[in-house]
Amino acid sequence: MTYPSAHAAMFPDKPAVVVAESGETLTYRELDDGSMRLAQLLHAAGLRPGDHLAVLVGNHLRFLEVYWAAMRSGLYFTPVNTYLTGSEARYVVENCQASALVVESRLDDVAAELADLPLSVRLSLDGAIPGFDDYTTAVAGYPAEPLADEPLGAHLLYSSGSTGRPKAITRELTGKHVSEGNEALRIWINQAYEVEPGTVCLSPAPLYHAAPLSFCAAISSIGGTIVLMERFDAAGALDAISRYRPSHALLVPTMFIRLLRLDDATKAAADTSSLRYVVHGASPCPASVKRGMIEWWGPVIHEYYAGSEDNGSTLIDSREWLERPGSVGTASPGCTVHVCDALGREQPAGTDGVIYFETDGAERAFEYRDEPAKTAATRHPDHPTWTTLGDVGHLDADGYLYLTDRTDYMIISGGVNISPQEIEDVLIEHPVVLDVAVFGIPDDEFGEQVKAVVQLTDPAGDPTAVAAELREFARGRLARHKVPRTVDVIEEMPRSPAGKLYKRRLRDTYLSPRSPARGTRA
Structure with a gap:
């Protein structure tokens, strides 16, 4: 089982996506049919493998429907941060050379600055807006049938832009069929977090960011259910956990802080017993915050260290972290961590240096589009397959990694x-x-x-x-x-x-x- 068509055949009425606040549900049959209709529309408009589909969409019920239409069409999929200004969003859509754009009608002020771009397809979820056709009406005119050929698409994500213009993180298409999917990701997420068809995952973070997108895409490829929050609210998150009984949740440290700052009565009344894996990353988690979450929710807190570049990662569970507070764990399977000085020489345990990942497989190779100097800066001077995110840290004698900070902010x-x-x-x-x-x-x-x-x-x-x-x-x-x-x-x-x-x-x-x-x- 590797993508919605397989799950739609086995359990068509199973919820694929649920919106926590409204209870709106998209079944696997609806997800599969909708993604096939959109794929047909995109193909009829002239899009072919290697072309680009951009989306300016928050945690909408149909976000993954649009995503899977791109994946089963061999397209590059570029989500645009919905908090960008019109000019910032325009830069991303133009830079990725999108041929199609899907927006939410509520973002009409930003979309207005994109309406004149030379796009083959402009669609708006939840109603037409100037320059964009209504999504539901447009896709209804196409059959819910797979394309004659369904090559696997790929993400084309942008860095946050916190150090200037966002960088496009690119990879070559694999040439696989969509039914093959990203086998390495499915194996990894199953081994690390026991994700399976029975998984229910709460995702309050926006899907236009790398980790929520990859995590939720992997869950839907396996046949689990994703509960989206339109925006994070601490009390609302506890209510969603109580109502939907998720086994997994993907959070970030700022959410932990807001949860811990709730009043004692609210926290005491919360039932979080369904949670088995609460996964966090994105930014460093203060030790006192993490310890507080473990004391409250139990040893279900799991941390990863990785980047949008997907060039490697480390993992650590609650038990390991309590023994080594502050660590972000050991290298995940197929990955080796190296800590090197400014000249590229590996450092002994306990000595800070630049963190490099060495990973198996050509699929992990990445480049920053049209940024050869920035791409080169991520490579080790003597081992070009070792890549860095620019972070500083050290390993202990047992191979556990500790982050110090980014080289930019030391x-x-x-x-x-x-x-x-x-x-x-x-x-x-x-x-x-x-x-x-x-x-x-x-x-x-x-x-x-x-x-x-x-x-x-x-x-x-x-x-x-x-x-x-x-x-x-x-x-x-x-x-x-x-x-x-x-x-x-x-x-x-x-x-x-x-x-x-x-x-x-x-x-x-x-x-x-x-x-x-x-x-x-x-």
């Missing part, structure tokens, strides 16, 4: 390397802090100084008093040179719905004289 103050993550992990423990970012800003004497920016649990808190309190809190837990020189309070931290912190954008507000940082300092 603070060098007075010649000393300072990890922002270490400071962030301390500050997030203070009950007034809902979210935090730490980075370096220029300093005439030391080169860089440590800056902390926080979002408060209670927006009405006194920023000046809080800032002073947090510096004092840090002094009792960090070496003197790691204590933030200043602490600013802002209304909301710039994060994507998937929990990705746009730290570069935040830091840039402190570097541009024309864009003075807002907040209160102490």
Whole structure:
């Protein structure tokens, strides 16, 4: 069983996708029929294997229907972040050279800036909008029959763009039939998380991000049920767990923080006993937060470290993490982790360096489209099949990986390397802090100084008093040179719905004289 047609034949009325808030359901028969109709429409419009389909769609009931239409047509599938501005979204759609675009009608303001693009197909879910035909009406005119040939498509994802224009992460099409699918991913997700046809997975994070998309696509290829949340709400997530009884959930650390900050009565009343695997990644998880989740939900918390480039990963379960707090685990099957210095020399256990993945199979090879210099920068100087995401960390004697920070954000103050993550992990423990970012800003004497920016649990808190309190809190837990020189309070931290912190954008507000940082300092 490898894709919706197989499951539609075996259990046609089984829910493939459920929207948690409304209860709307898409069965496997409906998913299969809808994806075949759209595939027929795209083929009739002239799209052929290797062409591109872009989507500007949130966690919509029919997101995976559109996805599988691309996969069974040999197309590249590019999801566009729905929080982008019109000009940002236009850059992605133009850069990926999309021939077809599907949008949500609620995003008509952004879609309006894309309506004049030279596209063969423009469709709008939930009703027509200017420049886009109604999706339901358009696909209804095509048969629910497979194309004569169904080559397997592929993802063409974009990096978050936190360090400039987003980069297109590309791979060659495999030449497989869609029924063969991504066998390596199915094997991996079954071995790591016991995903099977009976799996029910809660996915609050947006499907336009790499991890939720890959995870949910793999589950639907195996025949499980996906429960989507249109947007994350901590109390709503607990309600969805109680109502839909998921065995799996895919969350990010910021969601953990918001769950833990719920009142004691709400947490005590929650029934999370159905959960067997709660998988998280996307950003570092503070040790106190992870320990709190394990104490509350039990040893069901599983962490992965990977990137949108899908060039390798590490895995760790609750038991292992409690024995090695702060670790992101050991290399997943078929993968080896190397830690190297700036010259590419492997480092001994306990010594920080750049993290490289070495993986089996040509399917893991990636490039940044039209960015040869950036692609080259991901390759090891002596081993071109070893690739890096730009993160820094070290291995212990047993092969467990510990992340220090990204090379981009390491603070060098007075010649000393300072990890922002270490400071962030301390500050997030203070009950007034809902979210935090730490980075370096220029300093005439030391080169860089440590800056902390926080979002408060209670927006009405006194920023000046809080800032002073947090510096004092840090002094009792960090070496003197790691204590933030200043602490600013802002209304909301710039994060994507998937929990990705746009730290570069935040830091840039402190570097541009024309864009003075807002907040209160102490």
